[in-house]
Amino acid sequence: MSRKYFIAGNWKMNKTPEEGKKLASEIASVVSKDAAVDVVVCPSFIALDRVSQAIEGSAVKLGAQNFYPKTNGAYTGESSPEMLREVFAKYVILGHSERREYFGESDSFVNEKVRFSLENLLNPILCIGETLEEREANETLEVVKRQLLGGLEGVDTDGLSNVVVAYEPVWAIGTGKTATPEMAQEVHGSIRSLLTEKYGEAAAEKVRILYGGSMKPSNAPELLAQTDIDGGLIGGASLDSKSFCELIDAARTAS
Structure with missing residues (x-):
């Protein structure tokens, strides 16, 4: 199965x-x-409209970093899928480790967001991944399984076709540390196996699984060469156009 590479900033x-x-x-x-x-580029909420105008007519798509799973109402400080769609956002990052850690988002709340995004024609980028403590305790695959299946609870095969999964080892985000290509592939392969068990091989083979742990131009070729790594959810390297475009080139070369 040939999956199109996916680079999101x-x-x-x-x-x-x-x-x-x-x-x-x-x-x-x-x-x-x-x-x-x-x-895909995912700016802060206040920059979405300006960025949307800047990429209009190009192949770059717009993503948001978060939303609240309601159509409207008294939810101070939040934004709705309808607001995101009005500025032509196509994707939304859900379950990021920073949302889980700093804002207490649970697997069940992330799942509510995933289902609501699909109902409202936004493609979720579902983030999952373990902390350093969990990795050192050999709990990586257990944590990934819980977050993946919890986040996809109630999502059918049709819904899955619009989901992108991002594996982000929390210990490698913004630290300069990166999982080796082999370490990353082990987890990505496990994710693909879990999706196969739940949805069947045909559906699972179509899902893009991104690596989200300090991918940069120097390590991207090795990571993207792995069987089940289909791109990257890029943090720091996405803030500089040169480095981000080098990552896009690396994915194009790997295609």
Whole structure:
């Protein structure tokens, strides 16, 4: 099964709207309209509209970093899928380790968001991954299984076709540490096996599984050469157009 590589930039709480517009414009100018790689940028909520305008007409797609699973209402500080769709967002990052750690998001709440995103025509990028303590206790695959199956509870095969999974070893996010390609492949292969058990081989083989632990131009070729690594959810390296475009090139070369 040939899966199209997927490179997504998670800008986190970085870039003003004007800075985001400039960065997005630089990326869009490099990505051809017949891109061999799916490219997504995920700015902060306040920059979404400006970035959306900057990438209009290009092959770069827009993603959001979060939303609240309600259509509207008294939810101070939150945004809805409808608001995201109005600025032409196609993707939304859900279950990121920082949301789980700093904002107490549980597997069940992440699952509620996943199901609501699918109901509201947003493609979820479901993040899963273990902490350093969990890895050292040999709990990696157990944690990944719990978060993956918990996040996909109630999602059918049709819904799965719109889900992107991102494996992010928490100990490798923003630390400069990276799982070896073999370590990453072991977990990605386990994720694919879990999806196969739940949905069947045909559906599981279509799911893109991204690596989200400090992928950068220097290690991307080795990571992307692994059987079940289909791209990256990029943090720090997505804040510089040169490094981000080098990652896109690495995925294009690996295709």
